[in-house]
Amino acid sequence: MKTVKTLFVALVAVFALTAVSATAASAHTWMQKGVALKAAVKFESTQELRFSETALEIECAVSEEGTVGPGAAGEIKSVKATECHSFQGCEASHGIEIGPESGLPWKTELVTLYEGLRNRITTTNAKWKIHCQVAGSNWTNYCEVTPNMAIVNAKTSAEEVYDGKAPHGNCVYGPGGNFNTKGGGLLLNRTGEPFQAE
Secondary structure, eight states: HHHHHHHHHHHHHHHHHHHHHHHHHOOOEEEEEEOOOSSEEEEEEEEEEEEEEETTTEEEEEEEEEEOOOOTTTEEEEEEEEEEEEEESSSSSSSSSEESSSSSOOEEEEEEOOOOOOOOSSSSOEEEOOOOTTTTEEEEEEEEOOSSEEOOOOOOOSSEEEEEEOOOBBBBSTTTBBBEEEEEOOBBBSSSSSEEEE
């Protein structure tokens, strides 16, 4: 009988811990004007991002469109890189193309990582496709998207920041664990109103 009671108490403790964990996992939310979003709201963002790998360094203006909310959820539905400049690897005199290799949307969620608020891409196998000319020949590589980025509540709006804390990604060609993204940009809705996150 004592064994049964002990088992029951242990199960109650496990269920309580699970409930607390689930509550903590869903505690984050997207907001506007200090009010939590109850439905998905469209956002736009233009970010200055620098992509680097062992023998590659490119900077582009990356435009994203998607939704944030309700709660911690979000989706990146459109990604377009323009005005790309090469600092290493790709020939600057030829067009540089960067875009999503895997199908969109990329799903996201607000989480606590590295003792701070971050936006995590939950879609598996999300990759960039990078195409340019190297030494006079066409060159294409596929590199893992940085899995999460910091969310900073700036005065103007919530800002996504690639701060280098997330693990570096792998590319199909080249040594593993060397693909990195730096930069960031504000998230705004289509009328220019800001977002916040907590």
